[in-house]
Amino acid sequence: xxxxxxxxxxxxxxxxxxxxxxxxxxxxxxxxxxxxxxxxxxxxxxxxxxxxxxxxxxxxxxxxxxxxxxxxxxxxxxxxxxxxxxxxxxxxxxxxxxxxxxxxxxxxxxxxxxxxxxxxxxxxxxxxxxxxxxxxxxxxxxxxxxxxxxxxxxxxxxxxxxxxxxxxxxxxxxxxxxxxxxxxxxxxxxxxxxxxxxxxxxxxxxxxxxxxxxxxxxxxxxxxxxxxxxxxxxxxxxxxxxxxxxxxxxxxxxxxxxxxxxxxxxxxxxxxxxxxxxxxxxxxxxxxxxxxxxxxxxxxxxxxxxxxxxxxxxxxxxxxxxxxxxxxxxxxxxxxxxxxxxxxxxxxxxxxxxxxxxxxxxxxxxxxxxxxxxxxxxxxxxxxxxxxxxxxxxxxxxxxxxxxxxxxxxxxxxxxxxxxxxxxxx
Numbered sequence: 001x002x003x004x005x006x007x008x009x010x011x012x013x014x015x016x017x018x019x020x021x022x023x024x025x026x027x028x029x030x031x032x033x034x035x036x037x038x039x040x041x042x043x044x045x046x047x048x049x050x051x052x053x054x055x056x057x058x059x060x061x062x063x064x065x066x067x068x069x070x071x072x073x074x075x076x077x078x079x080x081x082x083x084x085x086x087x088x089x090x091x092x093x094x095x096x097x098x099x100x101x102x103x104x105x106x107x108x109x110x111x112x113x114x115x116x117x118x119x120x121x122x123x124x125x126x127x128x129x130x131x132x133x134x135x136x137x138x139x140x141x142x143x144x145x146x147x148x149x150x151x152x153x154x155x156x157x158x159x160x161x162x163x164x165x166x167x168x169x170x171x172x173x174x175x176x177x178x179x180x181x182x183x184x185x186x187x188x189x190x191x192x193x194x195x196x197x198x199x200x201x202x203x204x205x206x207x208x209x210x211x212x213x214x215x216x217x218x219x220x221x222x223x224x225x226x227x228x229x230x231x232x233x234x235x236x237x238x239x240x241x242x243x244x245x246x247x248x249x250x251x252x253x254x255x256x257x258x259x260x261x262x263x264x265x266x267x268x269x270x271x272x273x274x275x276x277x278x279x280x281x282x283x284x285x286x287x288x289x290x291x292x293x294x295x296x297x298x299x300x301x302x303x304x305x306x307x308x309x310x311x312x313x314x315x316x317x318x319x320x321x322x323x324x325x326x327x328x329x330x331x332x333x334x335x336x337x338x339x340x341x342x343x344x345x346x347x348x349x350x351x352x353x354x355x356x357x358x359x360x361x362x363x364x365x366x367x368x369x370x371x372x373x374x375x376x377x378x379x380x381x382x383x384x385x386x387x388x389x390x391x392x393x394x395x396x397x398x399x400x401x402x403x404x405x406x407x408x409x410x411x412x413x414x415x416x417x418x419x420x421x422x423x424x425x426x
Contacts, residue, residue, distance in 0.1 A: 009272070010036075018139060023181070024147050028130075028138060030172045030266055035135040038265035042277055042311050083425075084114060085167040086176075088195045089239060091418060098422050100164065106154060107175040119157055122150050123175070130174065147178075155182045165189040165425045171209040172269070180209050189425045193237070194220070196344035197411050200367075202227040202374055203270035212424055216347075217411040223375040235420055238413030242351055246408055251355040251400045252336030253296055257324060258287050259340025260312070261368055262304035279368040280307075281315045287339055287359060288320050290393045300324040302331060339393075341367075342377050350408045357396055362388040376411075383407050 011029055019025040084105040085091055092102045092112075106115040107123040115123075126146065129138070137143065158179075166183050168176050171192050183190045190210035197216040199207075204227070207213060213234045215221050221234045261283035263275045284301060291299060301316070302324040303309055309323045324331050332338070332352040338345065339357045349356035358377065360367050367373060379386050383404035387393035395401075 024144050027147055027174050027177050031130045031174055033266045043306055044308050082163055083165045084163055087167050087193045088169045094418050122153055126150055151178055159186055163188050167191045167193050169195045172206055197347055198342050198344055200342055201268050203268055204228050205269040217413050219376040219410045226375055236413050237418045238416035240416040242412045245414055246350050246353045248353055249355040249402050251402055255334055255336040256299040257335040257338045258299050258301045259345055260303045261341045262307050265306050273370050275369050286390055290390050347411045355402045359387045359393050
């Protein structure tokens, strides 16, 4: 029996008390986690597919396309050469060059989806359950049975379709964890192709479930290895979006873009990291205070896609901060300078030749998200100016201290190359 007073950890308690098969609980932990932490007007609502919405109809059209078009004939040309990918980055053309056919897994609807009618319905039902059922209902034995059934269904389908490999964008969600375990049972090679290039959390659990981890640049590989990943597990591919190296960096005050310091909508697998929501506002007020000391009277602010602009505007000085809702490319192209926390937007800004000043206030070794500073950006790389206080931020801005351009090539491999995966597939 678990010692209640010793742990005070909801998910560990539920796993030990109510779940007879602990692995089933691990599959849905992230979705349960979101029921607790992804809530309130701070977060944008997750998109919901209504019964007769365009999004709903579109799914059926894509399903029809995948079943009854030339795609099926093409599928027959590669009976043992199919890679399933749900990566946020389109890898199709590069992997096709390796003589593999890239298809979407059953839970990701697309015109190149590998599924059948029954599997389509079952995965859709699970997704709607996560959307519609409350925390208590997801913990019921009835839903546990659904988990067991969908695992058997996907496993059987993977086996019959002779899947060679699976590429995921992360390893924390329900279908991601489930499919990794299925692939281990079927001896199918799995890859986690990270959807960003800068990490702030390492725990040797998340990002470590697949056979291999694919990162964008050598600095990320070094950071993972430093935190405990083996050298033979992490590979560098780059990102096909980035096809050139920046040649210069603009640093001006005419159109400053400030990136928010956003909260996580969920937690991680090692421990709970609670964050003061007020720090999201504090961060922007702190940047404003520094900019006003330089005579700057206005700036744009851009929240993370999970955050609500409307929520921010209820707290901010709206005479100073104007919301940025442009496409990211357009937003960065018009910016004269970008200020923000550690984020993949750091390299994105450099790609568009705009200097990015990293501002990460630190108190007693912890940042505003209540986490330790970790590599690759922790102050150890002198080529990257890092402000951990208002005084340091003011100094960097006054002296126009730029990131050294060679940094970009360390964080993004150019040109993109994923050819190594053919030698890793079993």
